Amino acid sequence: MPNSSGGPSKLHVPGAPGPAESRTLYVTQNGRTVARTVTVGPRAPDPGFFKRAIEQIKRYDGPITLGLSMSNAGKVGWMIRGAVLVNVGNPWLFSDRRDAWKEIHGHMKGNAWDIWYAYFDHISPNWKGRAVDTLQQYLRFKLIGMFDQLGNLSKEMSGTMQNQYNEVAQYDAAAVGLWTIEGPVFKALTKLAATPAGRIALMAQSTVFLTMSCTLLTQFYDVYRKFEGELNGLDLKFMDLKGAFYLSGDPARGPRDLHMDQRVTDSDYWSAVTKDNQ
Structure with missing residues (x-):
């Protein structure tokens, strides 16, 4: 799919730097041929x-730096600062993710419901026979299960990004307030x-500043450990998700065979619902 410059377009996954315009996600078949595309809205x-925040910190950083130097805070003071x-950090990066x-998540859930409604609106009321059972088993145990896993994981990722956005914004606000x-x-x-x-007052103030800075760093470290654990858990869920799509969960072994039983195309498998056989 060419872009405005004539070259090939690039797939921008969530969180990766990308253009402000709409992005396209490609859904591929086993042979890696594109089955359909999904358009994701433009980035805010x-x-x-x-x-x-950076401009505000820079505005007051000069007097603080000079004061630490004059109070003989030394390398330790500079390292803490x-x-x-x-x-x-920039909290917008997490809000964008x-x-x-x-x-x-909306696309995954929407597509899953489209499939279910199509089945119950057009297949189940009008047809009977082994083909209907085969089709329902295919949807229930293959396609819908995958949609559910993708939807649930994308929901958790969105929630984690929201929490990280909040924490980064709070840290930035605390740093700006301190400066x-x-x-x-x-x-x-x-x-x-x-x-x-x-000079004594300056040294005392440097001690106060460095103590508050250490407190802020301790809070940052606690938040870092918390989200490191959450992201590790999400990473494990992504590994579980591979098991639904790849043989033994290993992409190198190829995708699972998601083809439906070809006998479903046999007319003997289908029986139209009539008033007599309802």
């Missing part, structure tokens, strides 16, 4: 929260550092 624009800043997985409060204080104390009392 970045609201700019992360950019504003740097650790807080390096963990400031959340929305992408949410859309995929916003401490910056003016350090700026005032550095002007008084030439006096003994001012």
